[in-house]
Amino acid sequence: MELPFGVNFIGIGAAAPPVALSNHDLTALVETSDEWIQTRTGICQRRIATPDITLTELATTAAQNAITQAKIDPTTIDLIILATSTPDDLFGSASLIQSKIGASHAVAFDLTAACSGFIFGLVTASQYLQTGTYRRALVIGADILSRWVDWTDRRTCILFGDGAGAMILDAAPTNENALLGFELRSDGKLNHHLTLAFQPEPQALVHTKIAQGKYQPIYMNGQEIYRFAVTQVPEVITKTLHRANLTAADMDWLVLHQANQRILDSVAQRLEIPKEKVISNLANYGNTSAASIPLALAESINQGKIKPGHVIATAGFGAGLTWGSAIFRWGV
Incomplete structure (x- = not known):
């Protein structure tokens, strides 16, 4: 079914903590070495938010x-979607960002799909x-x-960093549609391989009990996530193509979630995409989850590597496990 409008991608921005x-x-902190980490992940450093930096601050910037x-x-923005797994407030942080940037006419909500979050958010906004329904989205x-x-x-501690990236989308005539294709997937049977789970602690309440507690640190089965990524990601990109x-x-650039350089290399090899077409900045930022794709895009666009029309x-x-792909033409 042909939709009445298309989408253009007209602006991008990023932010990362200075530390x-x-x-x-x-x-x-742990028994490791620079060589061990670089060999297995490709990461040299990661940006870390100090206690005075909030997610809302990074996202707003x-x-x-x-x-x-x-x-x-x-004030011309109609919709704001914040893809995050780490809001400052469990009730959501999108509305506070809406206020801080002065998008007084926008509806705003959080979306959680872990490291797939930006792709899920991009596709969701595109449908609106x-x-x-709306003309402009952030x-x-x-x-x-x-x-x-x-x-x-x-x-796990060697992998993760902090950051934010944002993109502006505009409705456009169908013959100018820059969203060329997408595919989204989920498989809850694999959920246990990557979690940030709530750990309940029973508390007595009158004549019953309730569950209070706290969230446990990130757990990841690295081998299973690697195996999942190098098989499912090439497949979902192929379906999107x-x-x-x-x-x-026909692709000018491949921009994957910046999780591990070995995953990036393996996916590119399976798709027969030359290394020079693969965008990678995880050496300097680590795995920033939902921020990783827009961070990599913003850096490459600002450097002039990705150009309008590419x-x-x-x-x-x-986590989820979730995965998805979107192919688009940058710029108007």
């Missing part, structure tokens, strides 16, 4: 940068625009995973 935690720094690049008035991917890392667990009537050769294939994957 960097290097691999050498981590050797003071990224959003303001996207608004500036797009040269728009924030393509059906004519999608933000932001996470502060350092809050939830066990810094004594060398399997098919939906878009494109081949891998076709970009993106794919996110992570």
Whole structure:
């Protein structure tokens, strides 16, 4: 079914905490080495939010940068979607961001799909625009995973960093539609391989009990997540290419969730995409979850590497387990 409108992607912005935690720094916390981490992950350092930095602050800065690049008035934004697993408030942080950027006419809500969150948010916002419900949307991917890392667990503490990225989407005529295809997936049977789970502690309440407690640190079965990513991500990108009537050769850039350099290399190899077409910045930021794709996009666009008209294939994957791909043409 052909939708009445298309989508254009007109602005992007990013933000990261100023403090960097290097691999050498981590050797003071756990038994590891710079060589061990780089060889297995490709990460050299990660940005870490100090206690005075909030997720709302990072997301707001990224959003303001996207608004500036797009040269728009924030009051013209109709919809804000914040993709995050680490809001400042469990009731949601999107509305506070809406207020801080001055998007007084926008409806705002949080969306949680872990490291796939930005792709899920991008596709969700696109549907609102393509059906004519809204004309302009802001999608933000932001996470502060350092809050939830066990810094004594060398399997996970070496991986994660903090950051935010944001993108402005506009409704457009169908013949100018820049969203060329997408595919979203979930499989709850694999949920237990990557979790940030609530640990209930029974508390007596009159003549019954309730569950109170706290969230446990991030747990990840690295081998299973790697196996999942290198098989499912190429498949979902291939399906998205098919939906878009494109081949891998038609892509200018591949921008994957920045989880592990070995995953990026393996996916590119399976799709027969040259390394020079693969965007990677995880060496400097680590795995920033929902922020990783827009962070990588923003950096490459601001450097002039990605240019207007370029076709970009993106794919996110992570807890849930969730994964998805979107292919779009950058710029108007």
